[in-house]
Amino acid sequence: MKESNNWEDIHIAYQVAKLGTLSAAAAHLNVHHSTVLRHVDALETRLKCKLFHRHARGYSATEAGQLLFKEAQQTQERFDRMLGKLAGQDAQLSGTLVITTVSSLSPILMPIIARFIELHPHIQVELVGGSRIFKLEYGEAHVSVRPGAQPKDPDYVVQLLQKNHSTLYASQAYVDEYGGLASLKHVDGHKFIGSIHPLNNIPMMRWLNDHVDKSQIQFRGSDFGSMMDAAINGLGIVGVGSNIADTKTGLLPLLPPPKEWDNDLWLVTHRDIHHSPKVQAFTKLLKSMMGDD
Secondary structure (H helix, E strand, O other): OOOOOHHHHHHHHHHHHHHOOHHHHHHHHOOOHHHHHHHHHHHHHHHOOOOEEEEOOEEEEOHHHHHHHHHHHHHHHHHHHHHHHHHOOOOOOOEEEEEEEOHHHHHHHHHHHHHHHHHOOOEEEEEEEOOOOOOHHHOOOOEEEEEOOOOOOOOEEEEEEEEEOEEEEEOHHHHHHHOOOOOOOOOOOOOEEEEOOOOOOOHHHHHHHHHOOHHHEEEEEOOHHHHHHHHHOOOOEEEEEHHHHOOOOOOEEOOOOOHHHOEEEEEEEEOOOOOOHHHHHHHHHHHHHHOOO
């Protein structure tokens, strides 16, 4: 019987340690869970030590396992960086470009992506929207467009893309029934739209959480898209970025954007692939179509 590859065993066991269960590791690796178990058992037999504590919730690393998997993680990261550098040497504009952002920015990015595909038809673009911050160092995405605080990872190339303004919006039907707002201090008698998540890192959402009584929150959504849809349908007042609100019809600004609600939009790439032709082609187009300067 052929002896299994040492690195393959370690790599598979590392995925179990990272994800916590055999089934999660199997799904990630696209193999059967019995294959994962076989590699874990083979590795423990070869090393003559237990790498995992088995319990009802899954697998957790022993002290020996933690030592091994720390080295495995560093090896995997070095391997991923090498692949990123090799990919950056490919002068042909082809393959896949993965972009990650928050879902509410999708309507803003889509015309830019459409133009990019028109210019570079041999590149397939994947846009992943959501609140999770993708790890560029692990190759989860090539380009990230992030609102909020400036990313601080030393291996990231971070560029200011836009300074965004935010204010409160409502539908014409809402304004006809409840009237407008004189200022942020005059919120009594109004209905508001909030988020299921606190989002206190966003200045306008922090204001809502701090200054609007919970009884006035008529509706809560999981993202700004659903929150804006609720406002368009007259459910209340929503705080949203002006650039995002401009992609919708039926929203009226109620106040000038408060200066303290301004936030930045960042363009982020990893230094190992920042100069690759397809990343450069997209970021150049993105800045020309979306940047402030």
